[in-house]
Amino acid sequence: MATKECDPMQAKGLKLAAYIDKYLALWDFYGVIQVIEKGEVLFENAYGYASIEFEIRNQMNSCFSLASISKQFTAFAILLLHEKQVLDIDQGAHLYLPAELKIDESITVHHLLSHTSGLANFYNFEGDFFADYNRKDYSRSDFFLMYFRNELAYPPGTTFNYNNANYNLLAWMIEHVSGEKYEDYVRNHIFLPLGMTNSVVDDGSKLIKNKSSNYVQDCDAFIKSPYHNEKFSVGAGAIASNCDNLYKWYICLRDRKILSPRSYARLFEENHNNYCYGLEHHVVYGTNTYTHGGDHLGVSTYMQNYFDEDICIIILSNNTAIDQYRLGKAISDILHHVDVDVPAKLEEYPIDNSKLQDYCGVYLKDKIEVKCMNGKLYFVRFKANLHIEVYPVGKDSFARRYSDTTQPYRITQNEKGERTFFGFAKRNVEL
Numbered sequence: 281m282a283t284k285e286c287d288p289m290q291a292k293g294l295k296l297a298a299y300i301d302k303y304l305a306l307w308d309f310y311g312v313i314q315v316i317e318k319g320e321v322l323f324e325n326a327y328g329y330a331s332i333e334f335e336i337r338n339q340m341n342s343c344f345s346l347a348s349i350s351k352q353f354t355a356f357a358i359l360l361l362h363e364k365q366v367l368d369i370d371q372g373a374h375l376y377l378p379a380e381l382k383i384d385e386s387i388t389v390h391h392l393l394s395h396t397s398g399l400a401n402f403y404n405f406e407g408d409f410f411a412d413y414n415r416k417d418y419s420r421s422d423f424f425l426m427y428f429r430n431e432l433a434y435p436p437g438t439t440f441n442y443n444n445a446n447y448n449l450l451a452w453m454i455e456h457v458s459g460e461k462y463e464d465y466v467r468n469h470i471f472l473p474l475g476m477t478n479s480v481v482d483d484g485s486k487l488i489k490n491k492s493s494n495y496v497q498d499c500d501a502f503i504k505s506p507y508h509n510e511k512f513s514v515g516a517g518a519i520a521s522n523c524d525n526l527y528k529w530y531i532c533l534r535d536r537k538i539l540s541p542r543s544y545a546r547l548f549e550e551n552h553n554n555y556c557y558g559l560e561h562h563v564v565y566g567t568n569t570y571t572h573g574g575d576h577l578g579v580s581t582y583m584q585n586y587f588d589e590d591i592c593i594i595i596l597s598n599n600t601a602i603d604q605y606r607l608g609k610a611i612s613d614i615l616h617h618v619d620v621d622v623p624a625k626l627e628e629y630p631i632d633n634s635k636l637q638d639y640c641g642v643y644l645k646d647k648i649e650v651k652c653m654n655g656k657l658y659f660v661r662f663k664a665n666l667h668i669e670v671y672p673v674g675k676d677s678f679a680r681r682y683s684d685t686t687q688p689y690r691i692t693q694n695e696k697g698e699r700t701f702f703g704f705a706k707r708n709v710e711l
Contacts (some may be wrong), residue, residue, distance in 0.1 A: 281403075286480065292614065293322040299614060300607075300611075303610070308599070309684070311596050311599070312324070312522075314593075314594045340523055345494060345511075346517070347517045347579045351517075351558035353466055354558060355452050356470060358389065363539065371389055376456060377583075391446075394552065394557065395553075396439065397446050398432040401442075408480075411646060414509055414512045415509060431569075446500050450513070452516055466519075470538070474532050474537070476525040478524065479520070480519070481519055484540040492562060493598060496666065497668065498666055500681075505577040505628060517576060548570065567588050569586050575600075580599070583605075584612060595608055601684070606686055625684075626673040626685060628673065635650075636700065640652050647661065648704055650701065657670050658670065676693075
């Protein structure tokens with residue numbers, strides 16, 4: 281008796297499930313994955329815990345911090361205001377900011393949207409933003425004076441430099457010209473018209489229904505993600521949502537709702553480094569794809585849209601066990617009949633424990649340290665409050681033990697023979 285073959289959509293779903301099961305068998309992933317093609321759910325599943333403490337598991341309707349996926353909503357809101365002639369994206373951004381937030385007059389709104397403003401980037405190890413400042417009480421004026429008044433790193437319009445400061449400014453601009461708080465404007469003009477009732481701008485204090493808590497790995501155990509004040513992410517991050525709402529957002533972009541064709545042309549127009557406005561554009565498999573990911577403490581997110589083929593891929597996570605970009609690409613490959621490698625962890629490279637001490641020491645006080653404890657190597661952050669176990673995968677190369685590592689850490693030697701990590705020379709060796 282002949283075996284009945286499954287239809288092409290079902291076959292894709294089975295291939296996706298087989299690959300995702302193999303991939304997630306390697307990592308302790310918390311989150312949800314959803315793949316929809318032509319309105320048909322090819323794959324969806326929820327994994328891990330929304331709350332470890334209360335043993336509440338993630339569900340498909342769980343809400344997650346979106347991190348930088350939030351930027352496309354800020355860009356969309358700016359284009360709404362542009363259409364209403366409240367602002368002009370080709371004019372100086374300073375025209376639409378309050379007096380106390382004035383920036384270089386050569387920076388246009390377009391430069392902020394496309395990450396070509398030239399503003400100095402304070403998301404680095406040297407600054408105290410992640411290690412200290414963003415854990416304090418929020419003051420917009422103090423925040424601006426501390427991090428936005430530095431000399432420009434590049435002439436505006438010349439260089440792509442992904443920088444959350446651009447989208448912080450756009451959020452403040454929305455508030456200034458609209459007379460509404462950023463969260464109110466996004467809710468009233470985007471979320472509610474699209475029926476995105478489970479989407480909200482998180483200020484770190486409000487109660488958000490079904491929101492999953494964020495976790496990170498400290499040594500071999502999960503802990504709550506280190507505290508940060510979400511208000512500092514306004515415009516650049518801070519939005520929380522779920523798969524159902526993000527698919528409604530996908531349909532809005534696919535069907536060109538709310539905005540005019542002219543505004544959509546600007547939204548999707550590629551600028552430097554494949555960046556549009558809050559989205560990246562690439563041509564793969566002979567078709568257009570618009571993507572954005574998000575990474576933050578305890579957050580890994582990814583959304584990929586193929587509007588011509590009507591494919592939407594969503595990955596939302598409340599821990600950082602996976603490489604969402606690697607997984608998202610593999611899902612895309614399977615959907616486009618491209619062979620994918622069997623998922624595997626990086627193999628451990630044998631190094632004598634005594635030689636591990638050569639890598640240990642302080643590279644940047646309170647921010648970058650390497651410790652060897654009980655024969656294991658740790659990348660230590662946040663004044664020794666977070667220990668990320670790493671293991672050797674080659675000479676001077678180290679992968680994270682509990683997270684999928686695309687680019688291993690490199691602890692090399694400079695011309696002086698000093699060990700360097702993230703470009704900083706070791707200054708204090710632990711014995």
